Amino acid sequence: MPTPPLAGGSAGPAHLRPLIDTVLTALHDGATRRNGPLPAGGPETVTRNLRRTTGPLIPDHGTGAHHALRTLVTALTEGAADPAHPHCAAHLHTPPLALAAAADLAASALNPSMDSWDQAPAASALEDTLTTALAAEIYPNRPKPDALVTTGGTEANQLALLLARERHGPVQTICAANAHHSITRAAWLLGLPRPVILPAPTGVMDPTALHEALITHPGPLLVTATAGTTDTGQIDPLTEIADLTTTHGADLHIDAAYGGPLLFSPTHRHTLRSLHRAHSVTLDLHKLGWQPASAGILAVPDHHHLSPLHHHAPYLNADDDTDAGLPDLLGRSLRTTRRPDALKIVVTLQALGRDGLADLIDRTIATAHHLADLIEENPALELHDRPTISTVLFRPTHSDDTTVATIRRTLLDRGHAVLGRARADNRLWLKATLLNPHTTPHDLRQLLTLVTHAHTDATMEGSTLR
Numbered sequence: 001m002p003t004p005p006l007a008g009g010s011a012g013p014a015h016l017r018p019l020i021d022t023v024l025t026a027l028h029d030g031a032t033r034r035n036g037p038l039p040a041g042g043p044e045t046v047t048r049n050l051r052r053t054t055g056p057l058i059p060d061h062g063t064g065a066h067h068a069l070r071t072l073v074t075a076l077t078e079g080a081a082d083p084a085h086p087h088c089a090a091h092l093h094t095p096p097l098a099l100a101a102a103a104d105l106a107a108s109a110l111n112p113s114m115d116s117w118d119q120a121p122a123a124s125a126l127e128d129t130l131t132t133a134l135a136a137e138i139y140p141n142r143p144k145p146d147a148l149v150t151t152g153g154t155e156a157n158q159l160a161l162l163l164a165r166e167r168h169g170p171v172q173t174i175c176a177a178n179a180h181h182s183i184t185r186a187a188w189l190l191g192l193p194r195p196v197i198l199p200a201p202t203g204v205m206d207p208t209a210l211h212e213a214l215i216t217h218p219g220p221l222l223v224t225a226t227a228g229t230t231d232t233g234q235i236d237p238l239t240e241i242a243d244l245t246t247t248h249g250a251d252l253h254i255d256a257a258y259g260g261p262l263l264f265s266p267t268h269r270h271t272l273r274s275l276h277r278a279h280s281v282t283l284d285l286h287k288l289g290w291q292p293a294s295a296g297i298l299a300v301p302d303h304h305h306l307s308p309l310h311h312h313a314p315y316l317n318a319d320d321d322t323d324a325g326l327p328d329l330l331g332r333s334l335r336t337t338r339r340p341d342a343l344k345i346v347v348t349l350q351a352l353g354r355d356g357l358a359d360l361i362d363r364t365i366a367t368a369h370h371l372a373d374l375i376e377e378n379p380a381l382e383l384h385d386r387p388t389i390s391t392v393l394f395r396p397t398h399s400d401d402t403t404v405a406t407i408r409r410t411l412l413d414r415g416h417a418v419l420g421r422a423r424a425d426n427r428l429w430l431k432a433t434l435l436n437p438h439t440t441p442h443d444l445r446q447l448l449t450l451v452t453h454a455h456t457d458a459t460m461e462g463s464t465l466r
Contacts, residue, residue, distance in 0.1 A: 001062060007109040016109065022069045030077025037088035038081040040415030046079045053078075081418050086436055086443035087450070090420035092230065092258055092284075094435045096292040099351050103344035104292050114149075114338045116316040117327045124327055127342035130349075135299045137263050138281050146303035148332055149341050150296035153257030156282035158186040159298045159309075159334070160253040161222065163280060165190055166308035167251070168220035172196065174213050175224040176205035176236065180255055183224050195224075203229065203385075203424060205236040207244060214248040221250040222279075227272055228258025228288075231422035231431070232384070233391030235259055235271055242277040252277065257284035257296070259389055264354055265361040271388070279305070285345055288361060288389070288435065295341055306331065363437045364390050371432060371444045380452055384429050393422055393429035396455040401428035403458050410454045417450050 005015035039046050053075040063071070082088055084095035096104075112120035114127065127149060135145035150156040157180065164171045173195040175183050187195050196217060198209040205225060214221065223245050225236040238254065245252040254275055260283035262268045263275070275281060278301075285295040300306060310331040312319075317328040330336070349357070368390040375383040375394045384393035395404050404421070408430060411417040420431035430451065 004065065008111065012109060019065060019069060020105075022066045023073050026070050026073035027077050030074040030080070031082065033074075033078045034080065034082070034415075036415045037085035037418050038412065038415050039079045040413065042413045050075050050079050084436065084438075086439040087417040087447050089432045089434055089436070089447070090418040092287045092433055092435070094287055094290050096286070097290045097348060100291050100344040100348050103347040107340045107343045110340070112340045114332070114340055115329055115336045117329060120329070120340060123340040123343065124329055126346060127332075127340065128327075130342045130346050131297070131299075134283070134297055138260075138283075138299045139276050139301045141276065142301045144303045145299065145301050146306055147297050147299040148306065148309075149338075150298055150333070151294040151335075152286065152296040153180065153255065153282050153284040154182040154185075154296075155334075156257070156284070156296045156298035157182045157224075157253070157255055158189060160224075160255075160280040160282065161186045161190055161192065162334075163300070163305060163308060164220075164222040164251055164253065165192060167305075168222075171220045171222045171251070172217055173222045173224055174198065174210065174217070174250075176200040176209075176226070178203060178205065178229045178231065178234065178236075179224055179226055180230055180257070183255070203232050203234045205241060207237055207240040210241060210244055214244060214250055219249065221248070222253060223250050224253045224255060225278075227254055227256035227260065227262075227275065228389050230258070231391075232393060232424060233258060233387060233389040233433075235388055238272065238277075239274040242274045246277070251279045253280045253282075254278040255282045257282050258287050260297075261285065261288040261357070261361060262389070265358045267358070267362050268365065276301075288364070289345070289348070289357075290360065290435075290437075291341075291344055291348065294339075295345055309334070360437045364434060367437070367439050367444070368392050368432075368434045370441055371434065371447075374441075374444055374448060378448065378452075380455075381448065384424055390434045392432045392434065393424060394432070395427070395429050396452065399455065403455065404428045404430060406458045407451060407454045410458060411450060414454075416454075417447060419451075 006012055007016055054072055083093045112123040114120050114123060117124050131147040135147040139145035170192055172193050173183060173187050175195050176198045178200040184195055196213055198205060198213060200206060223241060225238060225241045227235045242252055262272055281299045283297040285291045286293040289295060313330060317330050322328045368387040371392050372383055372386055375381045380397055382395050382397045405428060408419055408421055411419060420433060422429050422431040
């Protein structure tokens with residue numbers, strides 16, 4: 001077998017082009033065979049089909065590039081949960097824009113490693129420009145805000161707690177019951193006290209409970225608020241929280257992994273009022289930014305706040321190299337080797353501009369409100385609340401939690417729809433997290449019809465069992 005060609009260099013594109021054609025054909029064929037938001041049959045069926053199609057993954061003799069790509073990409077696509085399908089709406093799992101995926105291909109072909117300048121000359125400059133620009137969106141009145149590119153909201157939240165620990169020592173975190181699970185996990189990983197969890201009876205942090213906690217617990221304290229919860233998409237009362245942290249001398253971190261991109265929408269940015277008052281902010285652009293994972297951001301109001309992350313490895317950031325003007329990249333992440341995720345983000349921002357991104361955001365939120373309208377108009381369905389961003393909770397009227405859970409699994413097993421589950425008001429709800437700007441009113445009506453049919457089947461099955 002000849003030595004396989006490389007993706008980079010001047011000859012790389014010529015080698016990639018036929019392979020990409022094979023991949024694109026396989027993506028089409030796999031999606032056609034699936035013909036829905038996910039494969040039918042559940043885990044056992046999907047695993048069995050995949051293994052039967054692919055055969056041994058490490059054969060004695062290779063099958064060749066085109067055969068391997070065609071077989072595996074087709075099988076993976078056929079067995080995928082496809083967020084581009086309008087009935088795949090369970091999670092904060094966005095359908096990536098085609099232009100962002102194309103940019104990601106270029107990043108993979110060039111393969112710069114963002115841990116030293118001599119591995120990523122232009123990519124490091126591009127990332128620096130992006131992080132400065134995004135930080136300025138969050139902290140418009142600060143002279144030198146900064147940001148880091150992360151693998152997502154979980155890593156960004158962990159970095160936020162780490163920086164607070166480096167500022168104050170073993171900081172005590174205060175968050176509400178609606179906070180993302182990564183906050184508690186980060187405290188555990190960093191050896192910090194277990195967070196104080198405040199009740200969130202209305203789905204958001206209760207300022208009265210926060211006031212009591214700030215009085216009761218000795219410092220240093222870090223309050224973590226949420227702008228776009230995982231379960232309901234609600235936004236904590238950021239101004240009241242910021243006022244309380246200022247009064248009591250506590251630091252504030254805002255996890256805006258979901259809601260942060262609302263900054264780009266003139267219609268909706270008011271919901272993030274006081275975001276700039278936080279000591280750190282998490283964004284995650286592979287949610288409401290339509291990027292392929294990963295595309296997380298942690299922003300801080302001053303670049304000096306990131307100084308604790310400085311790390312020295314002579315083969316990557318020797319002092320004399322740094323003194324001579326080579327950028328030191330090790331302090332830009334806890335990771336060493338990392339991808340140039342900035343490229344796809346910059347391509348998207350430049351291609352769409354502020355108005356294009358705002359249109360995507362506004363369109364998606366309008367779709368969520370239309371779904372809420374359809375639910376409210378249907379006496380067979382119950383709406384939990386009007387959507388704050390693009391998450392809609394609903395359930396068949398008079399259903400119990402067991403029936404709701406059964407409906408969700410029935411839709412999954414049939415390959416008809418991917419809906420999430422969330423507990424609110426001490427009841428289980430179906431969760432539609434709408435992130436596809438191409439979803440139509442017809443798609444929404446079809447989704448609700450699938451739910452009501454599954455509910456009828458579940459009810460009849462339950463009656464038979466009784």
